[in-house]
Amino acid sequence: MPPRICLYFQIHQPYRLRDLRITEIGKGKTMDYFDHDKNRSVFRKVAEKCYLPANRLMLSLLQQYPDFQIAYSLSGVFLDQCEEYGQDVLESFQRLAKTGRVEFLAETYYHSLSSIQDTEEFCEQTTLHIRKIEDLFGMTPTVFRNTELIYSNELAQTARLMGFKGILAEGTDHLLQGRSANLPYTPPRFRLPRRKEMLIARHRPLPQRSENISVLLKNYRLSDDVAFRFSDKSWVGFPLNAENFTDWLLGGGGHSVNLFMDYETFGEHQWEDTGIFEFLATLPHIWQERGITCATPSQVINAWKHTDAPVYDAHNVISWADTERDLSAWQGNQIQTSALKAIHALGPLVKATGNPDLLRIWRKLQTSDHFYYMCTKYWNDGDVHKYFSPYDSPYEAYRRYSHALCDLKMRVEPVKASRRDASTKNIKTSRRDVSNKQHTAHSNRPKSQSPIPNP
């Protein structure tokens, strides 16, 4: 039997920040950090070029070919933007969902890096996302895909304890070590620290934990042939046609070929005039002729009847980003790590306010894109930007972000208490100042060098 084709598409839009100024900080309770005009215009541009035409095509393919099936992961912030800027886009996804042959995967609602920062927050965001998918599409995700395919052994165990039966990951060469990406894998079995297990149990999004979890690996060569190389005239495979591509898909054998990519591949990264839509439209036709079936991630896992699976051992964190396939795109320099640390440090304060608006704002600021825009990995002086960013530079990204953080911090700090504290402190300090001065005068030491007494 030929391998199944597992198609999964990622869709996400961040809330980009507006040109915030330091003079606005701490001025208003309702200060808005986000650039709604920009966010709307990007959303509408991508909707017209990609979401709407691609969804139309997918719907017709689903209606035409009974074996065609696909999976999506729609970030929660993307779905929020659908409600704000594109009800038409949301409805087109709902029409796809109604066919019953579209699977929706779970991810963190805010497309965040919480999996590597804060387990409780990670569970909460995943729960929020699952509830959102249930509300909008009437189905409960059972397979998890993390932000930018960030993955590790620990994350796989976390997802298992959260109740997922499958998780997606990048099939990196150094972890596969010559093995095929076309088989379901399993993470090494181990126990998480007891505290973490209890934390997950308390915040588990799904009713019960899974006994096992399968890891579906992205076949990055074949995925990237479409996503990155389709219109590359210098590529040896150019021009790619559906026949040849199908031959390649079958060539590797295995249980399933997992083609994971950004949905924007269709119409946005590869423009319509490259013939990407025709390519996509021809595939199911050829697959039907040649007896190849499609399967969604959960079907791929269910169809695996062997009692064991090879082990995929990701001791260190991997992702699908850049050639490094690690976390350096989001936490590779000082400004990124400091911003990441600062936003997560605000968590307890934000939650203590019990204010749902502040909680939402805080979470929107966790979206991984904010940190990605601060990346300087390829910011070689004078070179063309290799990174897509709505801002002038990584430093502009940080400037806006740090202003938002400062303002949010002032909004969540317990105002009355701190004022009282401050005023009492002042009294104490001034007393100390007096004694200091006496002390200083006595020892004839300049004031700036006088030791600060411990409170």
Add this chain to the structure above:
Amino acid sequence: MFGWEYPPRHLGGLGVACQGLIRGLVNQNVKVTLVLPFAADGSEDQIDILCPQEHHIQKIRVASLLLPYDSAELYAQRIQSIPRETAQIYGADLGHAVHVFTETSVEVTKHLQPDIVHAHDWMTYEAGLRSARHHGKPLVTHIHATELDRTHFHPNEWIYGRERWAFEQADHVIAVSNYTKNILVQHYGINPDKISVVHNGSDETYHADTAPTQITPMSGKKNPMVLFLGRLTIQKGPMHFLEMASMVHRHDPDVQFVIAGDGHMFPSLVHQAVKLGLQDCIVFAGKVSSDEARKLYTQASCFVMPSLSEPFGLVALEAIAQGTPVILSKQSGASEVIGHAFKVDFWDTEKMADCVLTILRETPLASQLTAEAPRVLQRLTWENQADKVVSIYKNLLHS
């Protein structure tokens, strides 16, 4: 080569750039004969031999009062201050001075046998062109600052005309940035195919261990300082610096400002600073030596270059070499090569102030800019830049 100030005596990029380029060329085994305007009453014996290779540079000095970045008004001031008999040697006004310089320098270079004639900025262009014609060799005009940069697009038509004429006549034009190349194409109508961009270089290097340590809360209450360094002329944007300073001051009265450099705008700047209420937090340092400049850079929490139109802006490289975070006018060549910096439009002083305050507030940001920006200096050495000039020469000689 028709150049300026060797060794550089005045603050400003032209002399420094000429020196850097010539040293780079000499390292590439190019024999350079340098023709320099030189005031006879000045320090004739101030022939500093700064590095051994400079023995290979033949210098020809042409009596002239011309100075880099000259204008008719400045020249008139200077010529009035010297005895009339001497003044006649140099030329009564700027136009005449250029004419005298041209005649003399063409005459004294007739016996040479150059392969290429290379001239820097407009005052030497006619001399360069006539010399090139005399020897039947290609002319390269190197442009460090156009009349449009100096005057914020209100040029002296005569100078602008001289520049344009020379660019048209030249076999090749070297611009110090893409920014300048665009000006030549858009405002002088020069064919872009004959303009090459060779950014200025820097022989400064940044050593993290010798860099000043960031001001940390433990080091006491040292007030942060924001620096301007450049000629006090409209081109450099000192007024915009003051505007920015007053916004920063309103937000954080502890910030100090230093304006280093001299120029005809000095009195009006002082007046404006007082009007803006900055008298207690601003220092006019006047003209500074390169050692003093280096010290100011290291003391500064950030350096702002708000130039209205800056072909390159060597000061920006000097600042990052001292580990100082920089905020650059987008209307500059330096912003093309320095990646790790804030870049703002010169007129957007509000955003400039915001960037300053962000750098002062965010230690990780300042320390990343300090560490990352100087990496470009490894690439932008004068040796590398001279290499590019040499390949331009070779192309000209083989075409």
